[in-house]
Amino acid sequence: MVANDYTHKEFISNYIAQRLQDYDHIFVGANLPVPRTGALLAHFTHAPNMKVSIGLVRANLLNERELEPHKFSTDYRMQRWAEAITVHDNVFEKIRDTITVFFIGGIQVDKFGNTNLIGIGKDYKHLDFRGPGTLGTLSCSYYCDRYYIFVESHSRRLFVDKCDFISVFGHGEGGDHRQRLGLARYNAGPECVITPLCIMDFEPETKRARLKSVHPWSSVDEVVENTGFKLIIPEQVPVTEGPTNEALETIRSRIDLEGLLQ
Amino acid sequence: MKKPERTSVLGTEEHALAMIEDGMTIAIGGFNTASHPMTLVRGIIRKGVRNLTVIGSTIAGLEIDMLIGAGCVKKVVSSSVTGEAAAPIGPFFRMMAEKGEIEVWESDEGILYAMLRAASQGLPFMPWKAGVGTSLPEVNPDLKLFEDPFTGEPLLAVKAMKPEICILHVQQSDDYGLGQHEGSGFGDRALHWAADKTIIQVEKIVPNEEIRKDPLKTSIAYADMVVRASFGAHPFSSPGYYLVDEKHLAEYVEAAEAARKGNWKPWDKYLQYYIMEPKDHIEYLERVGSRQLFSLYEY
Numbered sequence: 001m002v003a004n005d006y007t008h009k010e011f012i013s014n015y016i017a018q019r020l021q022d023y024d025h026i027f028v029g030a031n032l033p034v035p036r037t038g039a040l041l042a043h044f045t046h047a048p049n050m051k052v053s054i055g056l057v058r059a060n061l062l063n064e065r066e067l068e069p070h071k072f073s074t075d076y077r078m079q080r081w082a083e084a085i086t087v088h089d090n091v092f093e094k095i096r097d098t099i100t101v102f103f104i105g106g107i108q109v110d111k112f113g114n115t116n117l118i119g120i121g122k123d124y125k126h127l128d129f130r131g132p133g134t135l136g137t138l139s140c141s142y143y144c145d146r147y148y149i150f151v152e153s154h155s156r157r158l159f160v161d162k163c164d165f166i167s168v169f170g171h172g173e174g175g176d177h178r179q180r181l182g183l184a185r186y187n188a189g190p191e192c193v194i195t196p197l198c199i200m201d202f203e204p205e206t207k208r209a210r211l212k213s214v215h216p217w218s219s220v221d222e223v224v225e226n227t228g229f230k231l232i233i234p235e236q237v238p239v240t241e242g243p244t245n246e247a248l249e250t251i252r253s254r255i256d257l258e259g260l261l262q
Numbered sequence: 263m264k265k266p267e268r269t270s271v272l273g274t275e276e277h278a279l280a281m282i283e284d285g286m287t288i289a290i291g292g293f294n295t296a297s298h299p300m301t302l303v304r305g306i307i308r309k310g311v312r313n314l315t316v317i318g319s320t321i322a323g324l325e326i327d328m329l330i331g332a333g334c335v336k337k338v339v340s341s342s343v344t345g346e347a348a349a350p351i352g353p354f355f356r357m358m359a360e361k362g363e364i365e366v367w368e369s370d371e372g373i374l375y376a377m378l379r380a381a382s383q384g385l386p387f388m389p390w391k392a393g394v395g396t397s398l399p400e401v402n403p404d405l406k407l408f409e410d411p412f413t414g415e416p417l418l419a420v421k422a423m424k425p426e427i428c429i430l431h432v433q434q435s436d437d438y439g440l441g442q443h444e445g446s447g448f449g450d451r452a453l454h455w456a457a458d459k460t461i462i463q464v465e466k467i468v469p470n471e472e473i474r475k476d477p478l479k480t481s482i483a484y485a486d487m488v489v490r491a492s493f494g495a496h497p498f499s500s501p502g503y504y505l506v507d508e509k510h511l512a513e514y515v516e517a518a519e520a521a522r523k524g525n526w527k528p529w530d531k532y533l534q535y536y537i538m539e540p541k542d543h544i545e546y547l548e549r550v551g552s553r554q555l556f557s558l559y560e561y
Contacts, residue, residue, distance in 0.1 A: 074296035133342030139372025142392035
C-alpha cells in the first residue's frame with residue numbers, strides 16, 4: 001500500500017531505491033544518508049545480489065537485521081560486515097568492478113546536465129567560492145552503466161544556464177556532444193536529476209533538461225520559479241511515485257536507525 | 263671474519279624531518295579522516311618547512327588543511343580537501359584557494375592515480391579518458407588533450423609528478439621497513455610506488471618473525487625509514503587501533519573556520535599549544551591527554 005506519512009527525505013530515498021537493480025555494483029558513502037538509504041533499501045527489497053561497497057568494505061548485507069550508520073566513510077568498524085576489502089587505488093584500475101551505478105552532486109547543475117564541484121566565479125585563481133573538488137565523480141560517472149545527479153537543494157543559484165566550471169561532463173553543449181567526444185562508451189549521460197522538488201530527465205534529441213515529475217508537496221510553478229534555466233515542461237507532468245508502507249517500515253527499522261531522514 | 267648484519271632503518275622524528283626540506287614535492291598518505299601521518303605532519307609544521315607541493319591521498323583530509331594553515335604549502339595535489347562530516351571543505355584550503363595564495367592541481371581520483379602511475383612507471387604521462395570536455399584541462403596545465411594515435415579520439419594526457427618523499431602512517435612494521443597495514447591501506451601503496459623515498463610512522467614495531475607470519479599482509483615493503491609513533495594518526499583514526507577524535511577535530515575546525523572569517527587568534531592558539539610548543543610527539547600526546555586518547559577505542 002502506498003504510504004502517506006513519509007518525510008521528504010524518505011520519499012527521495014525510495015525513489016532512488018526504485019532506480020536500482022539486482023546485480024548493480026554500488027558505492028555507499030557515509031555522509032549522504034539519502035542515497036545510502038536508497039541503496040540499502042533496494043538491496044533489502046529487490047536487489048539481493050547487489051554488490052555493495054560500504055566505505056571500502058565489500059559486503060552482502062541481507063542477513064544484517066539492522067545497519068547502524070557511520071559518520072565517516074573511513075570508519076573501520078564497517079569491517080565487521082566485510083567479505084572483501086577494497087584497496088583504494090585498485091578501484092581505479094577497473095572502476096566497473098566496484099561501481100556500475102553512481103550518484104554525483106554539484107554546486108551548479110546546468111541545462112545539459114553538466115555539473116560543477118570546482119568553484120563559483122569567473123576567475124579560477126580568485127574564486128568567489130571554492131567548491132569541495134571533483135572527488136571520484138568524473139572517472140566513476142564515465143565508467144558506470146548509469147549515473148544520477150542528486151542534489152539536496154533546488155534553487156536558481158544551483159540550477160544555472162551554464163556552469164562556471166564543468167567538473168563532470170553531462171551532455172556538454174547538447175545533442176550528440178557526448179558521443180562526439182567519445183564519452184558514451186559506457187553510458188549516454190546522466191539518467192536524471194533528483195532534487196527536493198522534482199525529477200528532471202533529458203529530452204532525447206536536444207539533451208536539454210526536461211521536467212519528468214514533481215514531488216507531491218511541490219508544483220510545476222514552484223519548480224520553474226526555482227530553476228535558473230529554461231526547463232522543458234511537457235503537457236502532462238505526473239506526480240513522482242511514493243514509497244509503500246513496507247518500504248517505509250524497512251527504512252525505519254533496518255537502515256535509518258538514527259532518524260537522519262526524519 | 264665478522265658475520266654480516268642486516269641494517270635497521272629505524273629512525274627518530276628528527277631523522278625523518280631532516281629529510282624534508284623547503285620546496286619539495288611530498289606525498290602524504292591516509293584517506294579522508296583516517297591514517298594520516300600526523301606525527302610527521304606536525305613535525306613539518308614545527309620545523310617551519312615552506313613552499314611544499316603536497317600530494318594528498320586522492321581524497322585528502324584536514325592534514326593538508328593544517329599544513330596550508332601553517333603556511334607550509336605552495337601547491338595542493340588532490341581531488342578534494344575534506345573532513346567529511348567534520349568539515350565538508352577544509353577551511354584553510356577554501357580560503358587560500360579563493361585568495362589565489364595556493365595553487366590547486368585540479369583533478370579527480372582517477373586522474374590523480376593516473377598521474378601517480380605515470381610517475382611510478384617513469385613515463386612522461388598516462389592517458390585517461392574521463393575529464394575530456396570538462397574544465398579540468400583549462401585550469402590544470404598538467405592535463406592536456408591529445409588524439410589517440412589509433413582512432414583519433416580525444417584523450418587526456420596526465421603529466422607525471424614524482425614525489426621526492428612519501429610519508430605514511432602504517433599500523434606495524436619491523437625495523438627493516440616491512441610495513442603492514444590494518445584494513446585496506448587506502449591508496450598508500452600508490453603513493454609509495456610513485457615516490458623516490460618512503461618514510462613510515464607506525465603504531466608499533468614488531469620483530470621480523472611477526473612480519474613473516476603473514477607476508478602477504480606486507481603492504482609497504484622496504485620503507486626507507488621507520489619512525490615509532492603510537493597514536494601517530496591522531497586526531498584521525500588508525501584502523502584497528504583508535505577512532506577519529508571528533509572532539510579534537512571540532513576544535514581544529516572551529517579555529518580554522520574562525521581564521522577563514524578573519525579571526526586568527528583561535529588558530530594561533532591551537533598552533534602554539536598543540537604543534538609549536540610540544541618538542542616531540544610524546545609531548546603532543548601529553549597535551550591531548552591520556553583520558554581523551556584512551557576514549558577513542560572501539561569498545
